Amino acid sequence: MYLKFDKKENILIITLSGELDHNSAEEVRVKIDDRIDRDNIEKAVMDFSGVTFMDSSGIGAVIGRYKKLSNKGGRLCVAEPSKNVNRIFELAGLYKVIKNYNTVDEAVRCI
Template sequence: MQLREGVKADFEVINNCLVIKLLEELDHHNAISIREQSDKLITGKNIKDIIFDFTGSEFMDSSGIGVIMGRYKKIIFTGGKVAVTGVNQSVDRIFRLSGLYKIIHKFETIEDAVNKFNHN
């Protein structure tokens, strides 16, 4: 299931896991639309885990951190997990400095993350 409603990301659901493939920077320009679309899917599709794929994104600001934290807070109480894939050096640095890696997982590929989540 691919959705594109003016959002700078592709959304796909794989085994109750929402994959958000970012097509541009996760910044204040597109944070609201990504948050709104992902929240609709989390509620409507019984999402357990979320994967943010940064392969198509080279930058994230504090709005992006807010998007990730907000989705984490939505699924953590049902045992869900959040992961990131495809992070470049700049985005990786933001994750490390912000402390996000203490609560989210990092994988090389979407497939690695989906496989890990499905085996837990």
């Protein structure tokens, strides 16, 4: 799993590439939490365009970041999930609490 961080104004954009599974979820959690804490982030967009596979550990990583930001009064959304990842989000019911956007730019404008 590869992570890339960008900031647009006060919004952290996290671009994920590869598989978000039990092998990578802990590293993803640690790196994102570190960046959120270090830069005092309250709004974040997770770009899933490069994620090829996600399992329940990945769901846990996303929910954990959502809770972390929500506890600070912030927000998290996802953008550009692949067909397979989108299906996992739908089945898990994540879209009931986390907004999904077609593009990162749309997410940045709306968050």
